[in-house]
Amino acid sequence: MTSRATASTDGVVASGTQAVIRAVGLTKVYGRVRAVDGVSFEIAHGESFGLLGPNGAGKSTTMRIIGGTLQRTGGVMTVAGLDPAESGPEVRAHLGVVPQEDNLDEELSVRDNLIMYGRYFGLPYAYLRPKADELLEFAQLAEWAKAKVGDLSGGMKRRLTIARSLVNEPQVLLLDEPTTGLDPQARHVLWDRLFRLKEAGVTLVVTTHFMDEAEQLCDRLVVMDHGRIMAEGTPRELIRGYSTREVLEVRFGAEHNAVAAERLADVGSRLEVLPDRLLIYADDGDAALRQVAARGLSPITSLVRRSSLEDVFLRLTGRSLID
Amino acid sequence: MSTLARPRGRRLAGLYGRNTRAVLERGFKVIKNQNWVVMLSGFFEPVFYLLAMGLGLGGLVGSVPGPGGHPIAYTAYIAPALLAASAMNGAVYDSTWNVFFKLRFAKIYHAMLQTSLGPMDIALGEITMALFRGLLYAVGFMVVMLVMGLVTSRWAVLMIPVAVLIALGFASLGMAVTSFLKSFQQMDIVALTLLPMFLFSSTLFPISVFPAAIQWLVMALPLWHGIELMRDLAVGHLAPATAWHALYFVVLSVLGIWFTAVRLRALFLR
Ligand SMILES: Nc1ncnc2c1ncn2[C@@H]1O[C@H](COP(=O)(O)OP(=O)(O)OP(=O)(O)O)[C@@H](O)[C@H]1O
Ligand SMILES: [Mg+2]
Numbered sequence: 001m002t003s004r005a006t007a008s009t010d011g012v013v014a015s016g017t018q019a020v021i022r023a024v025g026l027t028k029v030y031g032r033v034r035a036v037d038g039v040s041f042e043i044a045h046g047e048s049f050g051l052l053g054p055n056g057a058g059k060s061t062t063m064r065i066i067g068g069t070l071q072r073t074g075g076v077m078t079v080a081g082l083d084p085a086e087s088g089p090e091v092r093a094h095l096g097v098v099p100q101e102d103n104l105d106e107e108l109s110v111r112d113n114l115i116m117y118g119r120y121f122g123l124p125y126a127y128l129r130p131k132a133d134e135l136l137e138f139a140q141l142a143e144w145a146k147a148k149v150g151d152l153s154g155g156m157k158r159r160l161t162i163a164r165s166l167v168n169e170p171q172v173l174l175l176d177e178p179t180t181g182l183d184p185q186a187r188h189v190l191w192d193r194l195f196r197l198k199e200a201g202v203t204l205v206v207t208t209h210f211m212d213e214a215e216q217l218c219d220r221l222v223v224m225d226h227g228r229i230m231a232e233g234t235p236r237e238l239i240r241g242y243s244t245r246e247v248l249e250v251r252f253g254a255e256h257n258a259v260a261a262e263r264l265a266d267v268g269s270r271l272e273v274l275p276d277r278l279l280i281y282a283d284d285g286d287a288a289l290r291q292v293a294a295r296g297l298s299p300i301t302s303l304v305r306r307s308s309l310e311d312v313f314l315r316l317t318g319r320s321l322i323d
Numbered sequence: 324m325s326t327l328a329r330p331r332g333r334r335l336a337g338l339y340g341r342n343t344r345a346v347l348e349r350g351f352k353v354i355k356n357q358n359w360v361v362m363l364s365g366f367f368e369p370v371f372y373l374l375a376m377g378l379g380l381g382g383l384v385g386s387v388p389g390p391g392g393h394p395i396a397y398t399a400y401i402a403p404a405l406l407a408a409s410a411m412n413g414a415v416y417d418s419t420w421n422v423f424f425k426l427r428f429a430k431i432y433h434a435m436l437q438t439s440l441g442p443m444d445i446a447l448g449e450i451t452m453a454l455f456r457g458l459l460y461a462v463g464f465m466v467v468m469l470v471m472g473l474v475t476s477r478w479a480v481l482m483i484p485v486a487v488l489i490a491l492g493f494a495s496l497g498m499a500v501t502s503f504l505k506s507f508q509q510m511d512i513v514a515l516t517l518l519p520m521f522l523f524s525s526t527l528f529p530i531s532v533f534p535a536a537i538q539w540l541v542m543a544l545p546l547w548h549g550i551e552l553m554r555d556l557a558v559g560h561l562a563p564a565t566a567w568h569a570l571y572f573v574v575l576s577v578l579g580i581w582f583t584a585v586r587l588r589a590l591f592l593r
Contacts, residue, residue: 067437068337068592069433069436069437069592070592070593071588071592071593085337086336086337087336087337088337088338088340088436088441089336089337089339089340089341089342089439089440089441089444090336090439092437092438092439093439095437097437099433099437101430103430103431103433103434103437104434105349105429105431105434106429107353107356107357107429108349108352108353108356112352116345116348116349116352117434117438119345119348119349120342120345120346120434120435120438120439120440121438121439122340122342122345122439168438168439
C-alpha cells in the first residue's frame with residue numbers, strides 16, 4: 001500500500017491516530033455478482049474520506065455495510081472498534097446516514113420526520129423540538145414544517161434527508177451522493193455545514209459523481225471499480241500519480257476524431273479518445289498542441305488545462321465520471 | 324461471518340436496540356393522522372358478514388348445533404367465528420402486505436434501521452401495532468354482538484383477549500412468512516391459503532358436513548381452533564377441548580415469534 005505510506009507523510013492520516021472505520025478484505029456477493037470484492041481501507045478520526053467510482057462500483061454497498069444495515073459476505077469491518085453486523089444499534093447511535101435514495105416517512109409531516117427519526121435514537125422530545133427547528137432552518141424548509149413530505153420537490157426532500165442525518169449529532173457521517181438533485185445554492189449550504197462539522201471533529205465518508213465536490217470535501221479518497229479499490233490517496237497525489245500535469249483537449253468533429261487519434265498516438269504520454277474529443281496527456285500542453293499542428297492537423301477547438309480528478313477517474317476506470 | 328460462534332448476548336445486541344417504544348410512537352402518530360374511514364373499514368368487514376349471513380342465511384337455516392351439541396341461532400353460531408376470522412385476516416394483512424410494502428416501497432424500515440433501532444425493535448413494534456388494531460376491532464365487534472343480543476355468557480368477555488391471542492399467532496407467523504417473499508405476486512399465495520381456511524374452518528357451517536379426511540385437515544389448521552375457542556366462550560361452554568384450543572394458539576404464537584426472530588436478518592437486513 002504505497003499510497004497509504006505517502007498519505008501518512010503528507011499528514012493526511014496523522015500517524016498514531018486510531019482509525020474510526022476499518023475494513024479489511026470486505027466482500028459482498030449477490031448471487032453471482034461480487035458487488036464488493038476484497039476492499040480494505042482505514043478512515044481516521046476527523047478525516048473526510050471519499051469513495052469514487054462508476055455506477056455499480058460497489059460504493060453504496062460499502063456504505064450500507066459500514067452502517068450494519070446490510071450483511072457482508074466476508075471480511076472484517078469495524079466502526080469505533082465495534083462490528084456493525086454484531087452491534088448495529090450501538091454503532092449507529094453515533095452514525096448519521098444519508099442514503100443514496102431518500103427514505104423519508106411519507107406518512108408524517110416534514111417536521112415530524114425529523115422528530116420521529118430522533119425518537120428512533122431514543123432522544124427526548126425536549127432535545128428534539130428545538131433541534132428540529134434548527135435543522136429545518138438549515139435545510140431552508142422552515143415554512144414547510146407542517147407540509148406532507150409528498151408535497152416537497154426532489155431537492156427539498158434531499159435537503160430534509162440530509163438534515164435528518166444530523167439529528168443525533170453524529171460522530172461519523174455517511175453521505176451517499178448527498179448533493180444529487182441539489183441546486184448550486186443548496187449544495188454550497190451543505191458544503192459549508194460539512195466543513196464546520198469536520199472542524200468540530202466529525203468524520204465524513206462521502207460518495208459522489210462530482211469531481212469538484214470530491215476535491216473540495218475529501219482529504220483522501222479511493223477510486224473503486226467492479227467492487228475493488230483501484231487507487232487511494234489525496235486528490236493531489238492521485239492526480240500526480242495517475243495523470244500528467246496538463247491535458248490538451250482537441251476536437252476534430254465526431255467523424256474525424258478517430259482518424260486524428262491514429263496520427264497523434266505518440267504525442268504526449270497518453271491519448272484518450274472520447275466520443276466528442278481527444279484528450280492528450282502531456283506535462284506541457286502547449287508543446288503538445290504545437291506537435292499536433294506540426295502534423296498538419298488543425299482541430300476545430302483546442303484547450304490546454306490542468307489535470308483533474310476526472311482524468312484520474314478516466315484513466316483508472318476507462319469511463320467518464322458523470323453518467 | 325459465523326453466526327454460530329457468536330455469543331448469545333452479542334447476537335441480540337446486533338438486532339435489538341431496546342426502543343420498540345419509538346416504533347409504536349410512529350404507529351400511533353400515523354393512526355392519528357390517518358383518515359378514520361380507512362381505520363373503520365377493518366371494523367365493518369366482519370359486521371357486514373354478520374349482518375348479511377346472519378340475517379340472510381339465518382332466516383333460512385334457523386338454528387344449528389352449537390358447542391356441546393346444544394342448538395343455537397345461526398347468527399350466534401357465526402358471530403364468534405367471524406370475530407376469529409377477522410382477527411386472523413387483520414393480523415395477516417398487517418404482518419405480510421403492510422410489512423412488505425413498508426420494506427420494499429415506502430422504505431420506512433430502511434430509515435429506521437439507519438438509527439439505533441434494530442430489526443427486533445421493528446418486528447416487536449409492528450406485531451404490537453397489529454395486536455392493538457386487532458384489539459380495537461374485537462372490542463367494536465363485541466359491542467355489535469352485545470347490541471344484537473348474541474352475548475349470552477360472562478365468559479364471552481374473554482373473547483377479546485382471545486382475539487388478541489389469535490392475532491398474535493397469525494401476525495408472528497405472517498412476519499416470518501414475509502421474510503421469504505420476493506414480490507407482491509407471491510402475496511397472492513398468502514391470500515390463497517387464507518380463503519379456503521376461512522371457508523372450511525366451520526366459520527359458516529359445521530365441519531361435520533365434510534368427509535373425515537377433510538375434517539382432520541381442517542382440525543390441524545389454526546383458524547378452526549380459534550373459531551371453536553371463540554364459540555365455547557361465547558356461550559360459556561367450557562370443556563377440556565376449550566383449553567386445548569387455547570394451548571394450540573399459545574404454542575403457535577411461541578413458534579411464530581421464534582420463527583420470526585430467526586428470520587429477522589433475512590427479513591430486514593437485505
Ligand atoms: N439488492 C441487490 N441485489 C442484487 N445485486 C445488487 C443489489 N444491490 C446492489 N447490487 C449490485 O451490486 C453492485 C454494486 O452496487 P452499488 O449500489 O453498491 O453500486 P454504486 O457504486 O453505489 O453505484 P451507483 O453509482 O450507481 O450508485 C452492482 O452491480 C449492483 O447491481
Ligand atoms: Mg450508489
